Amino acid sequence: MSKLIEKIEELKRQRNAVILAHNYQPGEIQDLADFTGDSLGLSIQASKTDADVIVFCGVLFMAETAAILSPEKTVLLPEKEAGCPMADMIDAEQLRELKQQHPGALVVCYVNSSAGVKAESDYCCTSANAIEVVESMPKDTEVIFVPDQHLGRFVAERTGRALILWPGYCTTHVLITEEDIKNARQKYPDAIVMAHPECNEPVKAMADELLSTDQMLKSAAKSRAKRFIIATETGIIHSLKKQNPDKEFFPASDRGICPNMKKITLEKVLWSLEDMQYEITVPEEIRIKAVKALDRMVEVLPTE
Numbered sequence: 001m002s003k004l005i006e007k008i009e010e011l012k013r014q015r016n017a018v019i020l021a022h023n024y025q026p027g028e029i030q031d032l033a034d035f036t037g038d039s040l041g042l043s044i045q046a047s048k049t050d051a052d053v054i055v056f057c058g059v060l061f062m063a064e065t066a067a068i069l070s071p072e073k074t075v076l077l078p079e080k081e082a083g084c085p086m087a088d089m090i091d092a093e094q095l096r097e098l099k100q101q102h103p104g105a106l107v108v109c110y111v112n113s114s115a116g117v118k119a120e121s122d123y124c125c126t127s128a129n130a131i132e133v134v135e136s137m138p139k140d141t142e143v144i145f146v147p148d149q150h151l152g153r154f155v156a157e158r159t160g161r162a163l164i165l166w167p168g169y170c171t172t173h174v175l176i177t178e179e180d181i182k183n184a185r186q187k188y189p190d191a192i193v194m195a196h197p198e199c200n201e202p203v204k205a206m207a208d209e210l211l212s213t214d215q216m217l218k219s220a221a222k223s224r225a226k227r228f229i230i231a232t233e234t235g236i237i238h239s240l241k242k243q244n245p246d247k248e249f250f251p252a253s254d255r256g257i258c259p260n261m262k263k264i265t266l267e268k269v270l271w272s273l274e275d276m277q278y279e280i281t282v283p284e285e286i287r288i289k290a291v292k293a294l295d296r297m298v299e300v301l302p303t304e
């Protein structure tokens with residue numbers, strides 16, 4: 001074990017801390033974490049852990065979600081500039097205006113959103129349970145879905161419901177193109193193409209399976225196929241390879257890298273535990289409203 005990792009482990013014990021990492025984190029961070037997962041799995045983990053401190057290796061909205069679900073714990077984000085451009089594409093004021101234009105509509109926000117937006121929403125969802133969340137809503141009610149238009153279109157198609165969408169998008173997933181999938185299919189004709197619902201529609205239309213990151217891990221493990229083309233952030237390939245040493249995984253595009261996810265380093269995790277920084281908190285009046293939308297999300301598990 002390297003000196004750096006030893007120091008982190010020691011401080012983790014002293015602080016009674018747990019390290020959570022998203023599947024897009026750099027490989028060494030995923031290897032260090034106590035729990036690695038998708039947004040839904042990490043939210044569930046954050047709400048259940050009995051640690052005093054959660055070190056969140058991911059981006060701001062994930063640490064905020066943990067702070068909303070576990071207000072008695074200290075939630076640390078090792079890099080304060082690790083944000084999510086998609087989450088920043090709508091704020092609470094813009095959502096309030098949209099709600100005024102559609103009185104009576106229920107609001108579903110993707111977990112990739114600020115605490116303020118969650119507080120203005122009725123339900124939260126992740127890419128793993130978005131279909132089930134929308135299906136759980138009364139059929140005769142209008143539904144606003146923010147901020148990801150691409151996940152929104154996927155949910156609208158699968159549920160047969162006309163959702164009111166917001167033009168947000170993931171700045172990383174839209175860099176993966178139809179051309180990339182065509183080229184990868186030519187190179188690896190026997191491979192299964194797995195794409196994340198945040199990809200644009202032409203890419204999704206060419207994929208064999210549309211899955212959240214944890215669903216990709218489960219599907220790859222179960223599949224009899226030996227080769228996979230992965231149309232999402234390339235960090236997931238670390239876990240895919242580690243969990244399936246007998247299978248091969250190829251990124252659909254080398255551009256599928258989220259610069260914010262890659263801002264977390266082992267050194268920053270150490271400093272985070274040493275200096276108890278950067279603490280993420282949510283004002284109580286916002287937290288109380290946001291937790292309702294998150295509680296509804298955590299209850300709706302994806303159907304396998």
Ligand code: 13P
Nearest residue numbers: 038039040126127212213
């Ligand atoms: P999931 O891991 O929930 O599929 O999320 C994708 C994502 O873009 C997180 O920022």
Ligand code: SF4
Nearest residue numbers: 084085086170172258
């Ligand atoms: Fe946001 Fe996309 Fe990065 Fe996820 S991969 S944090 S949605 S920019």
